[in-house]
Amino acid sequence: MIYDLAIIGGGPAGYSAALEAVKYGLSVVIFEKELLGGTCLNKGCVPTKFLAHVAELYDDRNYYGKYGIYNTGDIGIDHAVTKQEMDKTVNQLRNSLEQLLVSKGVIVVKGEAVVKSEKKIYCGTQQYEADNILIATGSKQAEPIIEGTMSSDDILGMEKLPESVLIVGGGVVAIEFAYILNKLGCKITIAIRGERILRKWDKELAVSISQLLKKSGISILTGCTYEDFCKEDYDVVLSAVGRVARRDGTERLPLGLDEKSAICVDNIYQTNIPHIYAAGDVISESPMLAHIAMEQGRNVARIIAGKENSSSVVAECIYISPEVASVGMTEAKAKAAGIDYVSGKINMASNARTLITTDDRCFIKVIVDRHSHVIMGAQLMCERASDIASEFVVGINNRMTVEKLKESVHPHPSYSEAIIDVLDVLTGKFDEI
Amino acid sequence: MSELMYSKKHLWIDKNGEYVTIGITDYAQNKLGNILFLNLPDCNEELSVGVEFGDIESVKTVSELISPVSGIVIDVNEELMDEPDRINETPYDAWLVKVHKSMEDKELMSKVQYKEYIKTL
Numbered sequence: 439m440i441y442d443l444a445i446i447g448g449g450p451a452g453y454s455a456a457l458e459a460v461k462y463g464l465s466v467v468i469f470e471k472e473l474l475g476g477t478c479l480n481k482g483c484v485p486t487k488f489l490a491h492v493a494e495l496y497d498d499r500n501y502y503g504k505y506g507i508y509n510t511g512d513i514g515i516d517h518a519v520t521k522q523e524m525d526k527t528v529n530q531l532r533n534s535l536e537q538l539l540v541s542k543g544v545i546v547v548k549g550e551a552v553v554k555s556e557k558k559i560y561c562g563t564q565q566y567e568a569d570n571i572l573i574a575t576g577s578k579q580a581e582p583i584i585e586g587t588m589s590s591d592d593i594l595g596m597e598k599l600p601e602s603v604l605i606v607g608g609g610v611v612a613i614e615f616a617y618i619l620n621k622l623g624c625k626i627t628i629a630i631r632g633e634r635i636l637r638k639w640d641k642e643l644a645v646s647i648s649q650l651l652k653k654s655g656i657s658i659l660t661g662c663t664y665e666d667f668c669k670e671d672y673d674v675v676l677s678a679v680g681r682v683a684r685r686d687g688t689e690r691l692p693l694g695l696d697e698k699s700a701i702c703v704d705n706i707y708q709t710n711i712p713h714i715y716a717a718g719d720v721i722s723e724s725p726m727l728a729h730i731a732m733e734q735g736r737n738v739a740r741i742i743a744g745k746e747n748s749s750s751v752v753a754e755c756i757y758i759s760p761e762v763a764s765v766g767m768t769e770a771k772a773k774a775a776g777i778d779y780v781s782g783k784i785n786m787a788s789n790a791r792t793l794i795t796t797d798d799r800c801f802i803k804v805i806v807d808r809h810s811h812v813i814m815g816a817q818l819m820c821e822r823a824s825d826i827a828s829e830f831v832v833g834i835n836n837r838m839t840v841e842k843l844k845e846s847v848h849p850h851p852s853y854s855e856a857i858i859d860v861l862d863v864l865t866g867k868f869d870e871i
Numbered sequence: 872m873s874e875l876m877y878s879k880k881h882l883w884i885d886k887n888g889e890y891v892t893i894g895i896t897d898y899a900q901n902k903l904g905n906i907l908f909l910n911l912p913d914c915n916e917e918l919s920v921g922v923e924f925g926d927i928e929s930v931k932t933v934s935e936l937i938s939p940v941s942g943i944v945i946d947v948n949e950e951l952m953d954e955p956d957r958i959n960e961t962p963y964d965a966w967l968v969k970v971h972k973s974m975e976d977k978e979l980m981s982k983v984q985y986k987e988y989i990k991t992l
Contacts, residue, residue: 633949641910641913642910645908645910645952646908648953649908649952649953652953783926783928783933784933785907785908785928785930785932785933787907787930787931799907799908799928801908801928801933863933
C-alpha cells in the first residue's frame with residue numbers, strides 16, 4: 439500500500455504528527471530505531487523531571503524544622519532504587535504511547551528506516567511507500583569539548599551518584615543538571631567560557647538563576663579556558679554544550695542543510711524536496727524544545743490533510759525551584775526591535791501561597807505595547823511558573839490587553855493571582871503616562 | 872572622592888570630571904528594606920536623564936532606578952548583583968554603575984540640600 443504519511447522518528451514531533459494525521463483519516467506509518475518517545479521521554483524532559491522531583495523531596499528535609507516537622511531518623515538516597523523507579527515511569531509512559539498510537543491505527547515499525555528516494559523507504563528488507571515523508575529524526579548531543587567526559591545520557595544511566603561534578607556549559611540542560619545533582623547531594627561546579635549562564639535568555643532571569651544557584655552552594659566559574667575544563671579535581675565531568683541535528687537514514691536525500699547540518703524548511707515545514715517535510719530538533723534554528731516539536735509535527739499533519747496550520751507563542755521553561763518560564767517578547771528583544779513598550783514587575787513576597795511555600799525570591803515581569811496595552815511577553819521565576827505561563831500564552835495568542843486579562847477573577851489564595859498584581863503595576867504606569 | 876551629589880530619585884553621584892559613579896542613598900535603602908535583587912544595564916548602554924536604567928527589588932517593592940545623568944555605561948558592579956544586600960550594609964560603597972556622562976540632572980542636590988529634601992517627604 440502507499441501510505442499518506444511516513445514518519446521517520448518516534449519522538450515528540452513524529453508521534454504528534456502521527457496522532458494528528460490519523461484524526462484526518464490519513465494512513466500513517468512511523469519508524470523508530472531506538473525507543474518510542476525520543477529524547478524527551480527517554481533521555482530528556484521526563485527522566486530529568488523525575489530526578490528533579492526526587493531531588494526536591496530530598497531537599498525538603500532542610501526545611502522540616504521551619505515548619506515544625508521533626509525527624510529523628512536518617513534520611514538518605516538509595517540511587518539504585520531511584521533509578522529503578524525512574525526507568526519504570528519512563529517505560530510506563532513509553533508503553534502508553536505505543537498503545538495509543540496502535541489504537542489510533544498508526545502502523546508502528548521498530549527498526550532503522552532508510553529513505554531511498556522521495557517516496558520509498560526501506561526498513562531491513564521491507565520496502566514502504568508513502569506520498570509524504572516527515573523527517574523527525576531529532577538531535578544528539580554535540581561533541582564534547584574535551585575527551586572522556588560524560589553526557590547527560592550517561593549521568594541518567596548511573597547507578598551511583600558521583601560526589602563532585604564539573605558541568606561544562608551554561609545552557610538549560612547544564613542548569614537543570616546542576617540544580618538536580620546539587621539537591622541530590624553532589625558538589626557542583628559550572629564552568630563557562632562567557633561571563634553569564636543562559637546567555638540566550640532574558641538577562642534578569644539569567645542573573646536571578648545565577649544568584650539562586652550560588653546561594654544553594656553551586657560554584658559558577660566564568661571566563662574559563664580549555665585548561666580549566668580539563669582540571670581533574672572532579673569525579674565526573676558532564677559535557678552539556680548543546681545539541682545538534684541527527685539525520686539518520688535520510689543522508690541519501692539531496693536535502694538543503696544549514697551550516698550546522700540541520701535541515702532547512704519553509705514556513706510549512708517542507709524541505710527543498712516537495713512532499714518531504716521536517717520537524718522538531720532536526721530542523722534549522724530549532725529551539726530544541728519538545729512542545730515546539732509537537733506543534734510543528736501537528737502542523738505538518740494539518741498541512742498534508744489540507745487543513746489550516748496554527749501558530750502559537752510558546753513558553754520556554756527551566757525546571758528548577760522556583761520554576762522559570764519565558765513567553766514571547768523580552769525587554770531586550772523589544773528594545774532591539776524598536777518597540778515602544780512598558781514593562782511591569784512584581785516580586786511575590788506578598789503573595790500568600792508563595793510566602794507559605796518558599797523563602798526564595800519569586801517574580802513576574804510582563805512586557806506590553808505602550809499604546810495598545812496588548813500583552814507581548816512575560817518572564818516568570820516563581821512556584822509553578824511553567825503552569826502560570828500558559829495564561830500569558832493564551833493572552834498573547836489572543837492579542838489580549840492588560841485590561842482584558844484583568845477582567846478574569848483569579849482564585850485566592852493562589853500563585854496565579856500575582857498576575858493581577860503585576861497587571862495592576864502596569865495599569866499604574868499607564869496612568870503616569 | 873569629591874563631595875557626593877544627590878538626585879530626587881535617591882541616587883548618589885560621585886563626580887570625577889566626565890566620569891560619574893552612581894549608587895543608592897542610605898535613605899532609600901532604609902525605605903526599601905531588605906534588598907533582594909538588582910537589575911542593572913550592561914556596559915556600553917546609553918543612559919538618559921530622567922529615564923529608567925534598571926530596577927531594585929526589596930521584600931517590600933520593586934522600584935525603578937531613574938538615571939541622574941546622560942551618558943554611556945563604562946562599568947557595572949557585577950559582584951553587587953550577586954549580593955545586592957550589600958547595599959543595605961554599606962550603601963555608599965555599593966556602587967551600581969560608572970558612567971561617562973554627557974549631561975547631568977539640573978536638580979542634583981548637595982548633602983545639606985538632600986537632607987532638607989528628605990525631611991519634606
